[in-house]
Amino acid sequence: MKLRILAALAGLFLLTACPSPKLTETEAPGSAAETPLPKAPVFDADSAYAFTARQLAFGPRVPNRPAHVACGDWLVKKFKGWGLTVQEQPFTAMTFDGTQIRARNIVARFQPQAVRRVAIFAHWDTRPFADNDKTHKNAPMDGASDGASAVAVALEMARALSQQPDSLAPAVGVDFILFDAEDWGYDATTQANLKNQLEGAGDSWCLGSQYWAKNLLPAGYKAEYGVLLDMVGARNARFSREQLSRESARPALDKIWNTAARLGYTDQFLFRDMGGITDDHVYTNQAGIPTVDIIDTLPNNATELFPAYHHSIDDNLKIIDRRTLKAVGQTVTQALYVE
Numbered sequence: 001m002k003l004r005i006l007a008a009l010a011g012l013f014l015l016t017a018c019p020s021p022k023l024t025e026t027e028a029p030g031s032a033a034e035t036p037l038p039k040a041p042v043f044d045a046d047s048a049y050a051f052t053a054r055q056l057a058f059g060p061r062v063p064n065r066p067a068h069v070a071c072g073d074w075l076v077k078k079f080k081g082w083g084l085t086v087q088e089q090p091f092t093a094m095t096f097d098g099t100q101i102r103a104r105n106i107v108a109r110f111q112p113q114a115v116r117r118v119a120i121f122a123h124w125d126t127r128p129f130a131d132n133d134k135t136h137k138n139a140p141m142d143g144a145s146d147g148a149s150a151v152a153v154a155l156e157m158a159r160a161l162s163q164q165p166d167s168l169a170p171a172v173g174v175d176f177i178l179f180d181a182e183d184w185g186y187d188a189t190t191q192a193n194l195k196n197q198l199e200g201a202g203d204s205w206c207l208g209s210q211y212w213a214k215n216l217l218p219a220g221y222k223a224e225y226g227v228l229l230d231m232v233g234a235r236n237a238r239f240s241r242e243q244l245s246r247e248s249a250r251p252a253l254d255k256i257w258n259t260a261a262r263l264g265y266t267d268q269f270l271f272r273d274m275g276g277i278t279d280d281h282v283y284t285n286q287a288g289i290p291t292v293d294i295i296d297t298l299p300n301n302a303t304e305l306f307p308a309y310h311h312s313i314d315d316n317l318k319i320i321d322r323r324t325l326k327a328v329g330q331t332v333t334q335a336l337y338v339e
């Protein structure tokens with residue numbers, strides 16, 4: 001994901017180079033007695049951890065590199081192996097530094113016959129350089145939390161749902177939509193010495209979701225809501241209620257945060273509002289899917305928005321924590337069963 005904050009003004013999103021999140025503490029979850037949560041599949045954090053490690057073992061999933069192709073093929077194979085219906089959406093694009101990339105979005109559908117649908121979004125590519133690193137700015141990075149963890153949660157959700165008896169099937173179909181080329185964007189705070197060749201031509205981030213929003217796959221795609229997973233695997237991850245998510249997908253956001261609270265994950269899901277972030281949900285919201293962004297950000301009113309590992313070589317397997325994967329994966333899985 002990227003560094004920029006967006007602000008809604010007269011229906012336009014104004015992008016600024018320097019994140020300056022407006023943070024406000026808000027109410028805690030309600031304590032009223034509630035009916036028990038419906039039974040949902042168990043999200044296996046060990047499995048999600050293994051899916052994270054497996055992606056990293058390919059090497060950085062940077063478009064045009066063999067590791068990227070191999071990982072994409074593996075993702076398709078995994079979803080197909082669990083019986084999901086898989087579609088691939090190849091596309092080409094130019095990045096801010098003038099690189100022509102070959103990329104693909106991957107769509108895997110669980111219960112494709114179901115009319116009511118929920119979309120789970122993530123990006124599966126890795127940023128090509130650790131430009132936020134203090135000393136290794138041009139080094140490749142693993143993208144363990146930023147990319148792989150979210151894909152791993154999607155994979156484990158797909159596995160868990162597909163292995164359940166029909167009696168435990170959710171009332172909704174679930175579409176796992178993995179975007180490519182999210183993370184090859186221009187960051188003015190770390191790359192001021194470079195020229196953004198896409199300046200004036202559009203957003204240099206989120207190239208896969210931008211393409212998908214203009215070329216919906218499946219055609220005419222609709223969902224009741226979407227959940228964008230981004231940086232959901234790091235130790236001590238904290239998720240606040242992001243502005244565009246609140247404005248575009250409030251019922252889904254409330255459902256997810258309340259479900260997290262009922263499952264006991266209030267250390268991760270904070271009942272706290274934060275400013276807007278430009279991420280793939282900007283484009284899925286534009287495509288008519290009310291989408292909530294679950295993304296690891298610093299909750300302490302610091303000048304830094306993102307954790308120190310963000311876009312650095314520290315974003316590797318050492319920071320991945322099964323507890324974070326479990327909190328996110330079990331919450332989003334359970335939410336599918338909460339009507």
Ligand SMILES: [Zn+2]
Nearest residue numbers: 001002146183
């Ligand atoms: Zn990123």
